[in-house]
Amino acid sequence: MGELSYTAAFYGLAVITLAAASGVIFKRNLVHSALCLALTFMGVAGLYILLEADFLAAVQILVYTGAIAVMLVIGVMLTQRPDMTQSNPGNNLMIPAALVTGALLAVAGWAIVGTRWEAAPAVVSENSLAVIAKVLFRDYAVPFEAVAVLLLVALIGAVTLAKGADDK
Amino acid sequence: MIGLEHFLIVAAGLFGLGLYGLFTKRNTVAVLMSIELMLNSVNLNLVAFSRFIVSDTFTGHVFAIFNIAVAAAEVAVGLAMIFSIYRDRKTVNVDELDWMKW
Numbered sequence: 001m002g003e004l005s006y007t008a009a010f011y012g013l014a015v016i017t018l019a020a021a022s023g024v025i026f027k028r029n030l031v032h033s034a035l036c037l038a039l040t041f042m043g044v045a046g047l048y049i050l051l052e053a054d055f056l057a058a059v060q061i062l063v064y065t066g067a068i069a070v071m072l073v074i075g076v077m078l079t080q081r082p083d084m085t086q087s088n089p090g091n092n093l094m095i096p097a098a099l100v101t102g103a104l105l106a107v108a109g110w111a112i113v114g115t116r117w118e119a120a121p122a123v124v125s126e127n128s129l130a131v132i133a134k135v136l137f138r139d140y141a142v143p144f145e146a147v148a149v150l151l152l153v154a155l156i157g158a159v160t161l162a163k164g165a166d167d168k
Numbered sequence: 169m170i171g172l173e174h175f176l177i178v179a180a181g182l183f184g185l186g187l188y189g190l191f192t193k194r195n196t197v198a199v200l201m202s203i204e205l206m207l208n209s210v211n212l213n214l215v216a217f218s219r220f221i222v223s224d225t226f227t228g229h230v231f232a233i234f235n236i237a238v239a240a241a242e243v244a245v246g247l248a249m250i251f252s253i254y255r256d257r258k259t260v261n262v263d264e265l266d267w268m269k270w
Binding site: 044053059098117140 | 169170171172173174175176177178180181182183184185186187188189191192193194195196197198200201202204205208211212215216218219220221225226227229230232233234236237238239240241242243244245247248249250251252254255260263
């Protein structure tokens with residue numbers, strides 16, 4: 001990929017991601033927020049592709065955009081009164097929250113700009129999936145099984161919680 | 169030339185927006201969305217570091233996969249709790265969910 005098109009793609013995807021994330025936070029209608037969240041996930045998937053993480057981009061689209069965003073939309077639909085227009089209100093913590101977030105961003109920006117990053121020579125691997133599979137199933141096999149158990153526990157827990165304890 | 173810093177700054181912006189939403193949102197589903205934004209920014213950081221610092225081991229990719237799995241579990245259990253609370257209280261406003269207050 002050419003240098004110019006890579007730069008253009010990065011800035012386009014970054015603007016889309018951050019604008020959609022702002023939409024998630026500042027939209028008054030919670031359904032619009034959920035749709036902006038799906039767009040944010042798509043933008044992050046595009047950034048993954050720019051980072052040569054094509055498998056993660058696919059996982060991002062499948063799991064986040066396909067499952068989590070849709071699940072959140074269902075959550076919005078099931079827990080809202082008929083009036084959706086003011087369904088995403090803010091509380092009275094805006095000024096402290098803006099101060100804390102601004103301080104965090106200032107420190108993070110200072111650290112990012114001020115650090116001398118030792119960039120390793122970029123190894124272009126033709127097939128990232130094979131390397132990920134080796135690392136995941138050999139070096140991280142035990143955490144992988146633990147995550148499987150965690151997903152099973154979350155599944156059972158979610159069903160139990162949503163069903164309610166009293167109705168048999 | 170787009171380097172590591174550019175991706176880190178985008179991720180920091182995403183994390184800041186998520187943190188702001190976490191503090192200021194009243195609706196519990198919106199709070200969950202803010203947490204998802206922050207988890208996404210962390211994933212972006214992991215993948216960016218993996219690409220630019222240790223581009224031969226792919227450890228960041230594996231960490232991001234684990235992170236995605238934990239995020240999916242978190243959102244499933246969180247939404248189940250929200251449904252349960254909504255059935256009992258008819259509200260998902262975090263300001264009104266204060267019956268654990270001392």
